[in-house]
Amino acid sequence: MNYESLALFKLYLITAPILFVIGIYAIMITRNIISVIIGLEIMTKGVTILLAAAGFFNGRPQMVEPLIITMIVVEVVILMISAGYIINIAKKHNSLSVENIKNIKG
Amino acid sequence: MTVSLIFIPILLVILLNIPRLSGKAAYYAALAFFAYQLIAVFFPEAVGSAQFSQVLGRWFRLNVSADGISKVIIISTAIVAIAALMTSKPFIKYDSRLFSLSNLMLLATAGINGIVFAKDVFTIYVFVEVIAAASYIMIVLDKTESSLEGGFKYLILSSIATVMMLFSVSLFFLVAGGTGFREISDAVRNFGGNTVVMLAITLFMSGLLIKGGLIPFHAWLPGAYGSAPAGVSVFLGGIITKATGVFTLIRFFYSVTGFNDNVKMVLLITGSLSIVIGAIAAITQKDFKKVLAYSSISQVGYIVLALGAGTSLAIAAAVFHIFNHAVFKSLLFVNAAAVEKQTGRRDVDSFGGLGYKMPLTSATTAIAFLSAAGIPPLSGFWSKLFIIIALWSAGCRGFALLAILASILTMAYFLNLQKKVFFGEMSPNLEGVKEAPLSFTIPQIFLCAITALAGVGFFYVIKVLIFPSAGII
Amino acid sequence: MSVHILLLSLTVICAAFAVVRTRVIRAAIMLASISILVTITLFVLKTPLAAIFELSVCAGLITVIFISVISLTNPLTKEERSEERENMFKKFLLLPVIIIVCGVSFYMLTKGINFIPVSGPEAVEVSDKAELWHLRQIDLIGQIIIILTGVFGVAVLFKDNKDDKK
Numbered sequence: 001m002n003y004e005s006l007a008l009f010k011l012y013l014i015t016a017p018i019l020f021v022i023g024i025y026a027i028m029i030t031r032n033i034i035s036v037i038i039g040l041e042i043m044t045k046g047v048t049i050l051l052a053a054a055g056f057f058n059g060r061p062q063m064v065e066p067l068i069i070t071m072i073v074v075e076v077v078i079l080m081i082s083a084g085y086i087i088n089i090a091k092k093h094n095s096l097s098v099e100n101i102k103n104i105k106g
Numbered sequence: 107m108t109v110s111l112i113f114i115p116i117l118l119v120i121l122l123n124i125p126r127l128s129g130k131a132a133y134y135a136a137l138a139f140f141a142y143q144l145i146a147v148f149f150p151e152a153v154g155s156a157q158f159s160q161v162l163g164r165w166f167r168l169n170v171s172a173d174g175i176s177k178v179i180i181i182s183t184a185i186v187a188i189a190a191l192m193t194s195k196p197f198i199k200y201d202s203r204l205f206s207l208s209n210l211m212l213l214a215t216a217g218i219n220g221i222v223f224a225k226d227v228f229t230i231y232v233f234v235e236v237i238a239a240a241s242y243i244m245i246v247l248d249k250t251e252s253s254l255e256g257g258f259k260y261l262i263l264s265s266i267a268t269v270m271m272l273f274s275v276s277l278f279f280l281v282a283g284g285t286g287f288r289e290i291s292d293a294v295r296n297f298g299g300n301t302v303v304m305l306a307i308t309l310f311m312s313g314l315l316i317k318g319g320l321i322p323f324h325a326w327l328p329g330a331y332g333s334a335p336a337g338v339s340v341f342l343g344g345i346i347t348k349a350t351g352v353f354t355l356i357r358f359f360y361s362v363t364g365f366n367d368n369v370k371m372v373l374l375i376t377g378s379l380s381i382v383i384g385a386i387a388a389i390t391q392k393d394f395k396k397v398l399a400y401s402s403i404s405q406v407g408y409i410v411l412a413l414g415a416g417t418s419l420a421i422a423a424a425v426f427h428i429f430n431h432a433v434f435k436s437l438l439f440v441n442a443a444a445v446e447k448q449t450g451r452r453d454v455d456s457f458g459g460l461g462y463k464m465p466l467t468s469a470t471t472a473i474a475f476l477s478a479a480g481i482p483p484l485s486g487f488w489s490k491l492f493i494i495i496a497l498w499s500a501g502c503r504g505f506a507l508l509a510i511l512a513s514i515l516t517m518a519y520f521l522n523l524q525k526k527v528f529f530g531e532m533s534p535n536l537e538g539v540k541e542a543p544l545s546f547t548i549p550q551i552f553l554c555a556i557t558a559l560a561g562v563g564f565f566y567v568i569k570v571l572i573f574p575s576a577g578i579i
Numbered sequence: 580m581s582v583h584i585l586l587l588s589l590t591v592i593c594a595a596f597a598v599v600r601t602r603v604i605r606a607a608i609m610l611a612s613i614s615i616l617v618t619i620t621l622f623v624l625k626t627p628l629a630a631i632f633e634l635s636v637c638a639g640l641i642t643v644i645f646i647s648v649i650s651l652t653n654p655l656t657k658e659e660r661s662e663e664r665e666n667m668f669k670k671f672l673l674l675p676v677i678i679i680v681c682g683v684s685f686y687m688l689t690k691g692i693n694f695i696p697v698s699g700p701e702a703v704e705v706s707d708k709a710e711l712w713h714l715r716q717i718d719l720i721g722q723i724i725i726i727l728t729g730v731f732g733v734a735v736l737f738k739d740n741k742d743d744k745k
Contacts, residue, residue, distance in 0.1 A: 008583055009280075010689040014682060015587045019594055020269065021681045022674070026598040027262065029670060031662065034603045034649060038610055040265050041641070042594045045617050047272040048633065049590070052624040054280035061625040064279060066715045067228055068621070068629035071272065072636050073722050074235045077729035078265065079641055081242050083648045084736025085258050090652035092251050112720060119727055168717045206735050213728050220721060232721035239725055243732045301692045 005057055012053035019046030033089065037082050044075055108170045108223045110158040111143055111180065115216035119209050129204030136191055136208040140215070144184035147177055169286070170223035174575025175360075178425050179222045179345075179353050181571075182432035185556065186344035187215055189436050189549035193443045194337020196545050203247060211341065214240035218349045227275050227310075227362070228285040231268065234317065234350050238264050241346050245334045256329030263326040267316035270309045277306035287362045294363045307363055311372065314358065318351020320410060321380040324403050331399035336443035339395060343402050344436035348428050352409050356424060360576075365416035373414035378508050380407030385515035389522065394442045394452045397523055398435065404516065405431045405478065411509060412493040415500035422576035423492035426568070430477065430489045430560070437474040437553040441467050444542035444550070445527065454523060459532030463539040468528040470550045475520035477557045480513050485560035488568070582623060590616045595678065599670045601660065607645040614638035 019042055026039030048068060055064030118139055122132050146155040162168075191211055198204045217236035224230050238261075245257040279285055281303055282293035297303050312323075319327035327347070331339050359365055384404030391397045409431070412424040444467050445460065446452050461468035477486035490513065497506035541547070560567050590613055597609035614637040621630035 004580070006692075008580060010686075010692065011583060011587060013689050013692075014685045015591060016273065017685050018591055018678055018681055020273070021677060022591070022594045022598055023269075024266070025674065025677060027266075029598075029666070029673075031666070032603055033258070034645070034652075035598075035606060036262060038597060038603075038606050038645075040262065040269075041610055042597060042613065043266070043269045044272075045590070045594075045613055045637075047269055047276065048617055049587075049620055050273060051276040051279070052621050052626050052629065054276040055626065056624040058280050058283050060283060063284070063714075064276075065626050065629045066718065067275075067279075067285070068626060069632050070228070070232060070715070070718045070722055072629075072632050074232060074725055076636055076640060077239055077725050077732070078235065078242075078261075079644060080729050081239060081732045081736065082258075082261055083644050084732060085242075085246065085254060085261065086648055087651055088246065088249055088736060089254050089258065092254065094653060116720070116724060116727070166716050167713060168720070169714070170717060203735075206731050210728065210731055213724055213731070216724050217721075220717070220724070224717070226717070228715075229717050229721065232718050232725070236721055236725045236728060239728045239732065243728065243735050247735060301688070305688075 009053060009057045012050060016046040016050035016053075019043060019049075033086055037079065037086070040082075041075075041079070044071075047071070108159055108172045109162045109166070109168055110155045111146065111219045112170075112216050112223070113158075113162060114142070115139060115212040115219075119212050122205075122209060127205075129198075129201035129208070132205045132208035133191065133195065136212050137188060139212060140184045140187045140191070143180060143215070143219075144188075147180050147184075169225050169229075171225055172223055174571070174577075175353070175356065175421075175425055176222040178429050178571055178575055179349060180219060182429050183215060183218050183222075183345050183349065185553070186341060186432050186436045187211060189440055189553055190337045190341035190344065192337075192545045192549050193340050193440050194335060196447055196543060197336050197443070207244065207247060207337070210240045210244050214244070214341070214346070218345065221349055221354065224357075225288075226286050227278060227290060227358075230354055230357070231271050231275060234271070234354065235268055237346055237350050238268070241338075241342060244338045244341070245330060247338065248335050250333065252329075252333040253335070256326075256331075256333035260326040260330040263316055263323070267313040267323075270313035270316075274306040274308075274310035274313070277302050277309070281306070291362050291364070298366070307369065310358060311355070311369065314351050314355045315376060315410075316351075317347065318355065318406055318410070319347055319403055320351075320376045320406065321383050321403065322376070324380070324384075327403060328396050328399040331402065332393060332396045336439075336446060339398075340436045340439040340443065343398065343439050344432045347402070348406070348409075348432060352406055352413075352424075352428060355410070356413060356421060359413065359416075360421050370414050370416050373410050374502060374505055377407045377409075377411030377414055378505055378512075380404060381411065381509070381512045382407075382515070385512055385519060388519040389515075392454050394445065394454055394523070394527070395439070397454065397519065398438050398442060401438075401478065401516070401519065402431075402435055404512070405435065408490065408493055408509065411505060412496055414505070415496045415502055417496055417500050418576045419492065420496035420500060422568075422572050423489060423496045425575050426492060426572045427489040429571075430485045430557070433553055433556050433560070434474040434477045434486060437470060437550065437557065438478075440546060440549050440553065441471045441474070444546040447546070448539050448542055449536065454526050457527040457533060457536070458530050459528070460536060460539070461528035462532055463536060464528075464541050466547055466550060467542055468524075470554045471528065472524060473554050473557060475524055477561070479517040479520055483558075483561050485557050485564060485567075488561065488564045583620075586616055586620045586623065590620070591678065595674055599674060601664060603649055604646065607642060607649065610645070611638050611642040614641070 023039040023043030027036050051064055055061040146153050150156040214237050217233045220233035242261050246253050278290050282289040316323040331343055381404050384400050388397050388400035409424045409427050412420045477484035480487045480490040494506045494509050593609055593613045597606045600606040618630045618634040
């Protein structure tokens, strides 16, 4: 791996964790449970980019393609389930506030 | 054995749905499959599992294989699944829910079998998500308020964990040019000191520790266990977190990357923290199922502590403890479900003298407690003994002492619970309570017999199942 | 090089905007635009099939799911909205700080990486696109299982309790 592509890869290696941190920030600060899921989605986008970058810089982009596609399928199913959760929580409490799921005794 | 155990549940689910059969049919089909899985481990030729795999092997090129550890996990999965499904039946009022639950348990079992046979880090990720998705749905089967809350918390924390695992998978891909175990272990051997590799190992480990509910990351576990429907808690507490979290941890370090000193230290510290804090939290809890949830954290701590020793004996001890924990913890959850069904309550203080009314439940609970606390003839004793020996011989003597002392804590909260619920003065509001129906007593006797037999015949169990799994002959 | 920098910085900016929005529907649209940016990035990184998948599923289907969830549920009440608006300044101030701090610390972390080990050419080289999934059939089975699970999830979660009586 030459010097330029190393620098480029470092760029991706910085961006993906930043997206991860933004997602965590969204989950922690929000008042709305839909935004929690949006935070999760942002994190997943960061991973998608990093996975593609790993394939690209390793020289086998065609081998990460199935991984990314599988990941997207899994992501959609999990998102469907969380959408079902949100609809049910909203029906039970008649509100989307995060406070409803925070009052659980651990 | 390998491929058939992944395919048969999928085929069963499809068969049950094409002409939509009744919930009862799905229930018996699922039970039959779990029993089949239990037999297929021991006699793959006789029940046609090996032949089926061969036929499938002609059409598909699946990168799977079974070893000793997978056998133990598959046996535990089958045992826990049978108990869980039988326990959930009396709680379910609607036929359609029984149908969904049976199908979901089949799919989750297929997922566990997939993880167990996987030879690729990305495959592990996919099947972890399969199991997680199935358990998110199973937790909210009743759609009660608390289960929605607990499940949502679980969903978020576990999604964060899987994102971390994917981060690590992509870093491994970059370094190794593939995600198979062989490529990654080659890469770790060649470039072990590189920052990228170390980052990848750390991220994967933290993801799995969240999935396993170890102490700094345990926030989701009591809520999810406590609020899930009774039968589902048996399945969750017995095998799901162990298969996704702890087994994968063993697989990752034992078969893929190998241990180094930093990893060992992290495992030892998280393990001992989980043991102590989980046990102390269990003493303070009032809800029957929450006590069991915290005790689960504490027992998983033992497994991770053993893993921290990093020797073959430690791996064997950890695997043995996973098996024992699956048996006695699901027995305890079954008993919690029986008590809940017969009295309608879970608050520990509101009971007293229940043992006169439900003698079988009381006796089996006592046996499970004794096994969990490590009292000699029962199977829990042997695995704890192996853990302590492994820690001692690996030089982690302080941690071995801590494991011994924490056993007393385990004893304390279990005796407390047993005394409050089953012994003592009979509380007046328990007059009309009867012994639990058959769908509880069958799993109780079944699980109790396994604990006792594995304890008495421990030598045989170790020789046939446990030591071969860690490569000790 | 400049294309990469442009795409990645745009993605980060979009993500930051998606977080600070108080109206969820705007955040969902920002998420769709992140997806489009990721699609272009995937094209640049020579994974066109994945890019098309990302575009159709993430930018299309997921946005549809989000918008239907938003329309099926009641929005936040007025008090919660106003509280959220008060929080917003905090969000606006805090987020760039967090991004910069994290960026610098990750940059320091990556400085320690002098080389990235890439395994030699002895590993399997896949040239034929049709061969791709042959190596990953077990993942396909995982996808089948998770889709079946999702079907049951829809059946359990989206059905009303009244329909359950049979």
